[in-house]
Amino acid sequence: MKVLDIALKDLVRSFRSLFAVGMMVVAPLLLTGLIYFAFGGMGGEQPDMPAIRVGLVNLDAPPADAPFNLGQNIVEMFTDESVADWLVATHYPDEVAARTAVDRQEIGAAVFIPEGLTAAILSGERDPDTTIVIVQDPTLTIGPQVARDMITSLLDGFTGGSIALQVIQERGARLEPGDPLPDRQAPAWQVATLIDKYQTWYVDFQRALFHEPDRAALRMVVPSAGEGGAAPMQQILSMTMVGQMIFFAFYTGAYSMMSILQEQEEGTLARLFTTPTERTLILAGKFLAVFLTVIGQGVALMVFGRLAFGVVWGRPVSVALAVVGQVVAAAGLGVMLISLTRTTRQAGAVLGGGLTAFGMLGGLFTVGIQGMPALFDTLSVFTPQGWVLKSWKVAIAGGAPAELLLPFVVSVLIGGAMFAIGAVLFRRRFA
């Protein structure tokens, strides 16, 4: 009974301390939250990006009998609904107004479509006055590049159409079943019709790329939650949360055990020894408080992690194993580290430096980063944090309990051994 009384008293003191609660629960959530907000939350598979702002000055005036209007095609490409989520196009009456908007950073780039663009394309003549000009904000890179690529892509389509037309004219090939065969001296309007058809297909293809990927000729597939795993951003956040949880679990283990040094300095430990309470019971009460604190912290972080960041922790049994491994390892290391120190001042240095170094070696701070050198993985096996992390990696990936048996057992063995060493040292010192 006295063991529980001592443990309960320690728990009350721990959870009454704003600093302790801050380090146990708030700090790991805040650090994970920083990552969360830095990438704009997890509303979709991809992080939110600010919309690209483009200004359009369309002065193109095609001939009355022109079969297409290239200037208008460019405008439609920028104002198409398929790009409306990430691109905002604004019309300007003239070049001066658009340049002013760029200078004021209202838009990232301005596209000037010259008056004779369509006519020049139809006639096959090129001169500087019929060149599309893009003026950009020099501080930006992505937005202007996207605008440039879109225009280049469209013009490539026209170039491709021209090549196709030449091939058709030279070989007399048919475009589609049922179309009349063009002869070698096909009139210009027939050529224009072909270009127009090609362009229609090309615009449709571009739209499908953005809007209806299933219809596109080229598909880029990114694994999604429904296709065997969490979205990339979700994965990063989950692993970040795991890393923070483990780091602060070990911190909590040591911090909780530090209460014995604190009591020694406050004189309450000596006073406890003057009561008819066996010293072994006093130590057991303090050890129990450490275990309960680390368990409480782990559960709290898992609940908050789920609610705040949508972390899916894995199968219940796997999660339970990972939690047990974490608790034993964190409490064990905490008890051992504090048993090697004499004062809270010393212990503070151990907590600050030692646990951070262990955490780094264990890979807790780089767990969300892809493609880390293999050396880091090798080093992590020399730390209890590394083995706990391995357990969580399996659990959070939806692994079965059997899959995390090895890291779980190693975590418990390491933690148990360290706890035994610490308990013996404390017993020698106090009991």
Place this chain on the structure above:
Amino acid sequence: MDTLPAIETQGLVKRFGDLQAVQGVSLTAHAGEILSLLGPNGAGKSTLISMLSGLLEPNGGDATILGHSIRTEPGAAKACLGVVPQEVALYPDLSARENLVFWGKMYGLRGVALKQRVDEVLDVIGLADRQKDRVDKFSGGMKRRVNIAAALLHKPQVVIMDEPTVGIDPQSRRYILDHVLELNRQGMTVLYTTHYMEEAQELSDHIAIMDHGQIIAYGTHEELVRLVGEQARIDLTLNVEAERVLPAWQEVSGVSRVSPGAEGLVTVLVDDSNRVLPRLFEAATEVDARITSVDIQEPNLEAVFLHLTGRALRD
């Protein structure tokens, strides 16, 4: 039939490396009395107390608390004891009530009995209205009161108080001394350590004077004062180094001991201060020394200590 001694030590020894902090102390505190352990800092009082309260394991000898050996029945011995440590030993982030409840549990109290006892003790120390306040919000005197109360929850038959008045204001000191007397009136045996002669004189039925780990005198106040006869103590301050007058003063008739202190202070034990004092002035004048202050004290424990050790109690 003889009553069992409340505390009895037989040849208690405690060593720290080469230092023998307690050297075979044998001492008895009779049931229902206040026994003061008087001695300068470093005399071994706290070490002796630490052994009696189970904090330190003796290297030799034994002690009993109401017949329970501290070596073979430490649990039973501790259960009879209430220990008030020298420094406040409470949990600063818990309230006064939470502290008392916890310490009560450590002494085996539970349930209604615990609640009632905590209420009683809070009333006694006058902190019932502040019981929910955290201890770190209390004044030094209030903390001392809670510190004492925590040792009394289980109504111990023997209370050990280790210099409980060190560093506190006169009002709180008065409160503690009155409280000790009240506890004794209720039948508790009190072992009270102090280096304040006045406290030992006021409180004690018996006084044990301790120095260098040994009991050098034991008895009632009157018995101890009788050790130095009717000698008075004269503290004199000189404007020169004490060594200049020492040979001359030691030759003055009626002077039994001359002890130099710091900063020109010299303590002299004399048979008759009225007769001897003028001769001390004359002897000082002969060696060109000027006496700048004089303080005469009738025979007391301070004089006893000086008589026994050649040193002042507060040196």
